[in-house]
Amino acid sequence: MKIVIMGCGRVGARLASLLDADGHTVTVLDNDTYSFRRLPPTFGGTALFGQGLNQESLKKVGIEEADIFVALTQGDNRNVVSCQIAKHIFNVPRVMCRIYDPLREEMYSALGLETISPTKVFAQLLKEKIEGEKTEG
Amino acid sequence: MYIIVVGGGRLGYYLLKALLNEGHEVLLLEKNERICSTIIEEMGSVCYRGDGCEAATLAEVGTGRADMMAAVTGDDEDNLVACQVAKHKYNVPRTIARLRNPQNVALFKKLGIDVTISTTDLILEAIERELPTHPLTHLLTIEEKGQVIVDVKISPESATVGKTMKELSLPKESKLALVIPHEGSAHVPSANTILRAGDQIIALTNPESEEALRAALRGI
Numbered sequence: 001m002k003i004v005i006m007g008c009g010r011v012g013a014r015l016a017s018l019l020d021a022d023g024h025t026v027t028v029l030d031n032d033t034y035s036f037r038r039l040p041p042t043f044g045g046t047a048l049f050g051q052g053l054n055q056e057s058l059k060k061v062g063i064e065e066a067d068i069f070v071a072l073t074q075g076d077n078r079n080v081v082s083c084q085i086a087k088h089i090f091n092v093p094r095v096m097c098r099i100y101d102p103l104r105e106e107m108y109s110a111l112g113l114e115t116i117s118p119t120k121v122f123a124q125l126l127k128e129k130i131e132g133e134k135t136e137g
Numbered sequence: 138m139y140i141i142v143v144g145g146g147r148l149g150y151y152l153l154k155a156l157l158n159e160g161h162e163v164l165l166l167e168k169n170e171r172i173c174s175t176i177i178e179e180m181g182s183v184c185y186r187g188d189g190c191e192a193a194t195l196a197e198v199g200t201g202r203a204d205m206m207a208a209v210t211g212d213d214e215d216n217l218v219a220c221q222v223a224k225h226k227y228n229v230p231r232t233i234a235r236l237r238n239p240q241n242v243a244l245f246k247k248l249g250i251d252v253t254i255s256t257t258d259l260i261l262e263a264i265e266r267e268l269p270t271h272p273l274t275h276l277l278t279i280e281e282k283g284q285v286i287v288d289v290k291i292s293p294e295s296a297t298v299g300k301t302m303k304e305l306s307l308p309k310e311s312k313l314a315l316v317i318p319h320e321g322s323a324h325v326p327s328a329n330t331i332l333r334a335g336d337q338i339i340a341l342t343n344p345e346s347e348e349a350l351r352a353a354l355r356g357i
Binding site: 077078080085088103104107110111 | 214
């Protein structure tokens with residue numbers, strides 16, 4: 001599969017190298033080339049400088065042929081807008097969006113984006129761990 | 138009318154002032170505490186500190202009863218999200234977003250933002266109007282109908298000078314409204330109206346036929 005990842009932070013870089021290792025065609029986009037240091041030396045995909053909100057940059061990373069677009073920048077709004085560009089302008093079949101704010105995440109999920117709120121997921125995970133340990137002890 | 142303005146930069150500040158002067162109920166949402174307190178000091182409690190993209194903030198300021206939201210921060214993405222939350226979570230009837238990247242106009246329209254204002258396009262149009270050689274200028278966009286009113290200048294080099302209207306192959310989406318000749322009074326064109334150098338044609342068209350209209354009227 002052709003996968004475009006916007007944002008080469010810890011999660012973006014890790015996801016890129018995992019998918020690359022599985023044999024997918026991966027392109028990572030970031031507006032700071034220094035972020036690409038996080039990619040392992042074995043990474044066989046493409047890392048390109050560019051803005052995910054800029055349609056020319058997205059074309060350059062091959063968004064028109066992408067099967068999946070994943071937005072993983074630090075900004076919820078940036079992720080939301082670039083995912084909507086990928087979905088509505090470039091008709092990418094599957095777009096995935098990280099949204100920290102749980103309320104915003106619920107709304108965009110209702111609007112048809114595939115969203116993940118790390119805040120919600122992580123809080124839930126911790127809660128289960130804490131309560132699980134309590135009952136055991 | 139209850140209007141919520143998002144973003145207390147210069148634009149938001151002057152917008153707030155003007156809307157208050159017109160007697161509207163206006164509330165400005167601004168994240169920065171210093172900007173907020175300066176505005177409150179000057180104009181009273183018309184500014185609320187908070188993120189206009191956050192549903193929780195919008196709930197606190199009664200967005201559900203707002204008639205309009207104008208998102209005018211310097212970031213396109215923040216303006217889009219503020220308008221989308223207002224529209225989809227609080228059913229605000231009219232949402233207006235300021236844009237810097239003209240490419241975003243199409244996306245924002247598609248996502249249901251009622252009015253988009255691209256400052257880049259506005260300045261570009263103003264510059265084009267000032268250039269005497271520019272053959273076609275936008276006068277007005279009628280958003281709801283997807284139509285634009287344009288002004289086409291007929292220059293002496295235009296191949297259509299001396300021809301009648303019925304000889305022109307105008308795109309059928311375009312309607313000629315008015316001819317403003319170089320000298321004399323303006324008139325509504327008929328099939329037999331002859332085009333003269335220096336005429337200005339005011340026409341209604343859809344944006345897709347704009348180029349065809351320009352080419353048909355100027356013959357080049």
